[in-house]
Amino acid sequence: MEEPNAKSSRPEQDDRPTAERQDFLRELVQQDLAEGRISEVVTRFPPEPNGYLHIGHAKSICLNFGIARQFSGRCNLRMDDTNPAKEDVEYVDSITADVKWLIAGWADHCLGLKPVGSLPEKVNVDGRDDYFLAAVMPFESQGQPLEPFYASDYFEALYQFALQLIRKGKAYVCDHTPEEVDRMRGAPDRPGRESLYRNRPVAENLDLFRRMREGEFPDGARTLRAKIDMSAPNVWLRDPVLYRIRHASHHHTGDRWCIYPMYDFAHGLSDYVEGITHSICTLEFEVHRPLYEWILQALDLPRVHPRQREFARLNVTYTIMSKRRLLRLVQEGHVRGWDDPRMPTISGMRRRGYPAEAIRDFCDRIGVAKRENMVQLELLEHCVREDLNRRAPRVMAVLRPLRVVIENYPEGRVEEMTAVNNPEDASMGTRRVPFSRVIYIERDDFREVPPPKYHRLSPGVEVRLRYAYLITCTGVVKDPETGEVVEVRAVYDPATRGGDAPDGRKVKSTLHWVSAAHAVDAEVRLYDTLFTVKDPDSTPEGLDFTQSLNERSLEVLQGCRLEPSLAAPVPGSCYQFERLGYFCVDSEDCRPGAPVFNRTVTLKDTWARIQSRQSGE
């Protein structure tokens, strides 16, 4: 990809599509470039490390890195960690890994990181104090260890900026209790009341703020507030809190601080410190934009200000996106962890077998706009199938085995049949699959009494065993107790080796199979949606969202039979089990000789559709 020690030149963007996606954000960026307001594009992806990244974050990652990539710019990964109570290093690690995985091979050359431990530098530009922290791009790292940016690395700079605001008379220390502040804020249609401490002298504010930092006051005793306008129609302009006191240790700064900046104060200035040009966030922050701009303008900043713009967050049917609720699923044991393959988390999707490329394709297809939206899960699944269809090797696996004895096939004889690995890609070659007298087929592929339009095996019917022979069912063996079919008897036509009849006769279906004597035993996990309703985030009043959990979201199958080529599969690798779906080797629970597969997604199933239509009529 890139020369390890080449600092001079950027790697080429070789696979850039000719027609890049256009949306209102890219238009704005283009315009800013054209007007010379900026000379390079720098975006950022700023998650709070208080949970794992999910498909909604993927949209934001693809947007921010996509813009950086398209305009030969950069996208900084930044932990927005200004609230010590909720954040944890476990999350910063997972976030970092997930981002890298998602952008790998696509935008990794745009990922802005910084040397481990580096802090913003104080510089003086035309007599004005400035703080700046340069990013290091992967191709210029020269082997030095890098890490994400952290808002918490700017606490000192932020403190200095706060001091500046106080000196300018634009911020003050307020002694009101949280309840008082609440009451005095007024209502959307009613102006608020000014704090009793609003006109405190600058010197007193400076002293008090310093003592807040020193730890002289308990949590909640005082805050630093911006002095804006208590009667502003936009409530975020009614003297918002900039700093609060929290005697808590922070995952990144330890016990160095007991005052922590609020989002609105920290975010825009963090953007500024990193030289971000476009700060893209979700719609709910739109009402914060005036405050974002007020803060930047209130300070005497020598460099160009970042611009905040908003887009609509992603919603997907049958899934929840709230981090709080995802955390509950994990904590209450409804799933087996953040990376449970049923989770909409990036790590869950990865474990499920969704390729990063498919997720990116999905994010590209859903577009970016400001409209509330609910994208159908089917689109995501389509993207996954499309990608896997191209890349996944085909293989035969029987999930619910039904024994078939081919009566006229010699006992003890084994033939090696030639199977193609991927009909979409001849370069993936062929393999040999053993065939013998006793095989397994899918239970679902046999019906003693076939329903209408059923093309598969039933008494007297001839079908093809893929890559092997045409067989005709001659009878069944039933369990005398239950009446259940436990074995199918059949005869084969020796003239049809490979699956074609010399006389040109056709059969209606082709079945996958596995030779009983050669089969590999495996566990296969089938997944369905985690919820039974399209919009689990909006459960009716009084009900908890967990009540729409799908109790059949996981089905574990033991004793599945795989063709022998799957005896020792590589964890994480994906296969198409012919006629069934795409399955990937579980990266956690696989043991040598005991493979575990996750069903990534089924194949499209016309027969299932016919059946449900039949039962619906």
Place this chain on the structure above:
RNA sequence: UGGGGCGUGGCCAAGUGGAAAGGCAACGGGUUUUGGUCCCGUGAUACGUAGGUUCGAAUCCUGCCGCCCCAGCCA
């Protein structure tokens, strides 16, 4: 009833005054040793609604309706 947004086919989404892109889903057909893939075909006389401007409006103006966000010392 304050402020900020948004309304184009089932779901996304282009469109920026001159004959409503595209994708997913659905349905029909063809090919097929995966009821997969692939290929072909079918849908808004219409862009929340009512007016207005214009030779001409989804695009401009006005009113109305609907939905979302904002009163954390969360982000």
